[in-house]
Amino acid sequence: MTNETFTIAIDGPAAAGKGTLSRLIAERYGFHHLDTGLTYRATAKALLDAGLPLNDEAVAGKIAREVELAGLDRDILSKHEIGEAASKIAVMPAVRRALVEAQRRFSTKAPGTVLDGRDIGTVVCPEAAVKFYVTASPEVRARRRYEEILGKGTAADFDAIFEDVKRRDERDMGRADSPLKPADDAHLLDTSEMSIEAAFQAAQSIIDAVLSRNA
Ligand code: C5P
Numbered sequence: 001m002t003n004e005t006f007t008i009a010i011d012g013p014a015a016a017g018k019g020t021l022s023r024l025i026a027e028r029y030g031f032h033h034l035d036t037g038l039t040y041r042a043t044a045k046a047l048l049d050a051g052l053p054l055n056d057e058a059v060a061g062k063i064a065r066e067v068e069l070a071g072l073d074r075d076i077l078s079k080h081e082i083g084e085a086a087s088k089i090a091v092m093p094a095v096r097r098a099l100v101e102a103q104r105r106f107s108t109k110a111p112g113t114v115l116d117g118r119d120i121g122t123v124v125c126p127e128a129a130v131k132f133y134v135t136a137s138p139e140v141r142a143r144r145r146y147e148e149i150l151g152k153g154t155a156a157d158f159d160a161i162f163e164d165v166k167r168r169d170e171r172d173m174g175r176a177d178s179p180l181k182p183a184d185d186a187h188l189l190d191t192s193e194m195s196i197e198a199a200f201q202a203a204q205s206i207i208d209a210v211l212s213r214n215a
Pocket of ligand 1: 172
């Protein structure tokens with residue numbers, strides 16, 4: 001955080017609701033928002049498109065340094081295969097170093113920023129003014145993703161999605177470099193039995209309290 005910038009860090013596992021929450025918060029406060037998962041996805045997509053291997057750290061690191069934050073398109077990058085590939089290359093320190101540097105530069109934009117991901121409060125922006133850890137049980141997260149896919153009129157297999165959520169959690173929480181975990185000073189928002197709207201209200205009260213303390 002710089003004197004002019006107010007940074008909000010939002011971490012949590014896939015499908016916990018952190019994306020929606022981050023967008024609502026950014027809109028409410030007029031802050032810039034970066035979904036850092038898209039930076040890992042863009043790197044993975046560039047490798048896949050070029051037919052490059054997903055297990056060569058030097059190559060993946062070079063591609064990560066070329067990722068443009070301005071051109072990240074959620075619709076193009078949201079594909080399941082891209083998410084899987086992203087979580088594989090996200091274990092590589094060279095990839096993380098390149099993307100974290102770009103994310104840190106983004107985080108200093110005035111008047112404020114909201115970054116969501118897995119390691120924002122712990123690694124990317126440890127000095128963030130407010131940190132949230134948004135989570136929900138694997139069953140609830142798999143159910144949300146299942147209903148989202150059905151809602152788009154596409155067939156979905158709940159058991160396969162549930163296994164996928166658990167596998168992604170294992171990879172994100174178990175890796176050596178920047179594993180997914182709450183920062184010591186993060187506010188926990190468990191959306192298993194809380195709507196996103198209720199989580200947003202809770203987050204707003206916390207942010208407002210910090211903003212008025214800093215005023
Ligand atoms: O959040 P999303 O599903 O788009 O992220 C894709 C993958 O990118 C995650 O499974 C995770 O492995 C990786 N990621 C990460 N650190 C972040 C954001 C995403 O390792 N800050």
